[in-house]
Amino acid sequence: MTEPSLAPPPNQSPEQAPDQAMAAPRNQWRDVWDQFKTHKGAFLGMIVFGLFIVAVLIGPFIWSIDPTYIDIRARNQGPTFAHPLGTDQLGRDMLARMMAGGKVSIAVGITAMALSLLLGTLIGVLAGYFKRLDGPLMRLTDLFLALPLLPLLLVMVMLFREALAARYGPETGVFILIVVAIGITSWMQTARIVRGDVLALKEREFVLAARSIGTPSRRMITRHILPNVLSPVMVSATLGIANAIITESALSFLGLGFPPDFPTWGRLLFDAVDYLQQYPSRVMWPGLAISATVLSVNYIGDGLRDALDPRIRGR
């Protein structure tokens, strides 16, 4: 492209449609979507993740066996037409348990990730952008990093389980507890990454240019800082979902999470570990579901990060 002269001709390249000049600025999200579609892995990941969501939300209405119904005579069965994924040691239908467990696991994963992301980004941006807050906030982050996770969770569960269960019912109470517990113990990495990026971005000339326009700090952050720290945030978000699902399973295993008869993918996995030798398929299904979810979310994050970067877009 040559430099246009001082008085540009109304239409520089004749092959371009003349109405393009007058077209309103396109919606940015359309560009993002167009680019996202071209990322094969991300598109596939989205389909897989979408299928999982549909399966755990709509599946129980079609496959209407109660996941907690015990049929002791049909225990430890392999795949049959009555039980496509077999039954567990108490004769409960594995498919129904997988769907019920998936709903909880995915919900915990997404909510806990959102919470930790929100906290991490907020603290990272504040620490990076406002010099006065940097010291206190980063020392707070160090403090959280130094806290031993498991004893902290134990104390939290001990202190708040009863109160929350009484207030919101046993399942919702535990759900809130677990989400909060995972959220507030996993935001530190995000905060550190975001702070580092913000510190670098703050010195860039376009931030100075915005300051010379008089943009106030809050809009400086939302308009110039946040879009440019999106990539690392996106990466830690997608890894965060996986972490949250796995932490939840660990908590359930330790008896700190949901009640033992309440299915989650982590719970199913740990229940099945005892029977690993006899019935390996029972470990395989929840394991596969967790891996597939994590992988598809990672791919979605990857594609989204590429699509949100205008420099990569359109290649």
Add this chain to the structure above:
Amino acid sequence: MLDATPPLRLVEVRNLKMHFPIFSGLLRRRSGEVKAVDDVSFDIYEGETLGLVGESGCGKSTCGRAVLRLYDITEGSIRIGGTEIGDAGYTTLRAMRPTMQMVFQDPQASLNPRMTVARIIGEPLDEHTSLSKAEKLDAIYDLMDAVGLNRNFANRYPHEFSGGQRQRIGIARALALNPKFIVCDEPIAALDVSIQAQVVNLLEDLQRRLGLTYLFISHDLSMVRHIADRVAVMYLGKIVELAPRDALYASPKHPYTEALLSAVPEPDPNLESARDRILLEGDVPSPSNPPAGCNFCTRCPKVMAVCKEHEPITREVAPGQFVACHLYDEEISEIAGKTAAHEADQSIQQGE
């Protein structure tokens, strides 16, 4: 511009100091400061271009940014259009922003890579006007026309442009609010020569059409000669010479200005080989630890004893030509005793 018709002073800078603290040691104690801009005073008249030249690291850019109050200045007074902004708070500054804008050195770094051209140019309009979406788009298209950008580029991102086009985007953004005063911080340093000419011509053309006032920061002496009406030469945070362009280029007074001008290559090879250049010895001293007396005394070819003891006073040696050098003291010995007294009127003398 000197005496005939006293033009309006749009920008008055008095004793501007911008010192950056240095923290060191285990407890991050304040151990000193970088005197990036140290006691600088000048005026810019309405509609003129003041060129600010000097070598790398002498504080030109810091000076330009401090004048727009992009930094919290250490000391001094800045008046733009009669309003004092040296110690103004955020609200006053924000109200003043539309009248003073800046064009940045690196057109790549000064544009947010995640915003389209339309959003970049529209940002000042978003901040300071309440135009409807359609009016804003019209204004953006007008600005793009004004700087010679094809309207079709409105939806593109900065990385899709060449350096010259990016600089045009930066200029359009600076023009969006109809400013009176624009600081051009080496707007052409990152461009290649053919594009430099285009951008400088664009800046001149806009100045003619819109009556803009520029503070044109550059290290390119020939470009400054082309665009500036008056030229200020900076060395180590201080203005050593301030003069009308022709006077400065015809008869530089300060030894540093002479050295700087002698470094400009001469196109005629015969003249070039016959010319004797003034070569300066050594490096620029650290701005955190400037020498006693005249800042230039460590490298000055005409250094005298007094230079190492007393800071020179800025004095008018020819109409409109101000120099801070002991060579132009009438009685050097007498001045030495009077230094303190003269420092008081330094601000009044300079830039008048």
